[in-house]
Amino acid sequence: MYEEFAQVYDELMNEIDYSKWSDYIQRIFFNSKKEIKSVLEFGCGTGNITCHLAQKGFELTAVDLSEAMLTVADEKVDRMGLKNVQFYLGDMSNFQINQTYDAVISCCDSVNYLPDMEALQSFFYSSYECLESQGMLLFDINTVTKYKKTIMDNTYVYDLEDIYCVWENEPHFSENAMHFNLTIFEKNADQTYNRYEENQIQYFYNIEDIHRCLTSIGFKNIKYYDFGTFLQGSNEGERVQVVAEKR
Missing domain, CATH: 3.40.50.150 (Vaccinia Virus protein VP39)
Incomplete structure (x- = not known):
């Protein structure tokens, strides 16, 4: 995990x-x-x-x-x-x-x-x-307030020295849940990138x-x-x- x-x-x-x-x-x-x-x-x-x-x-x-x-x-x-x-x-x-x-x-x-x-x-x-x-x-x-008013369905992009990440929030309010979907590109020493995904769920x-x-x-x-x-x-x-x- x-x-x-x-x-x-x-x-x-x-x-x-x-x-x-x-x-x-x-x-x-x-x-x-x-x-x-x-x-x-x-x-x-x-x-x-x-x-x-x-x-x-x-x-x-x-x-x-x-x-x-x-x-x-x-x-x-x-x-x-x-x-x-x-x-x-x-x-x-x-x-x-x-x-x-x-x-x-x-x-x-x-x-x-x-x-x-x-x-x-x-x-x-x-x-x-x-x-x-x-x-x-x-x-x-x-709190529920944070999920509904701040986190919401926003998308964030992190462009760091060796990491590029797209972080998408996907609310499921009927299930009292927020899904976080991350697509991450990590730079290797030879300047190529490894791509992988991370999915998490938080509950209200x-x-x-x-x-x-x-x-x-x-x-x-x-x-x-x-x-x-x-x-x-x-x-x-x-x-x-x-x-x-x-x-």
Whole structure:
């Protein structure tokens, strides 16, 4: 999964400020009743936030469904000389491990890739089981408003030094889904190009759905922030940061 995409992911996403994102997560950790030392990260991708948090001294266990993404992440950790990171290949909706953590996180709208309410609830259950008492669950979601008013059916072209990518958004609002269709050309050393396609789907969830699932599992003190702030978030914003506590 994501075999070729993993190699170009960081270049296509280079506008994301992962340092600022990890600082925001750390500020949320400061509000925890429990001191956060150990962190389980679902959907770690190529390990950008993983590395920033590890540099801050947290013990990271990072999980992703893509072996190719984990290979890139592991190489990044080795280059940086980080010793406080472990990687696992696994599915965030049914992951099990014989260990508990002070916090479980999932960043960069990874939760939007869960295909239905059953998978969403399974992810919350897996997270709950992996948390210490009073441990914290953090994740962010793209809202329906963002899909309908910002992402829409736009097409984007990335013309980078060694990569040319056409990114087409294809909304399926009746299915509460957004399809992303990427055609990528990657330049070789001999100036020829490899062409491949990447297709992904994200699904829409609103705060009411999320709240119902979290409370049914036993999470408490659930907060919804306008992403990047500590102001009240809503379905009318573009990204919501969710914070919940295990009983």
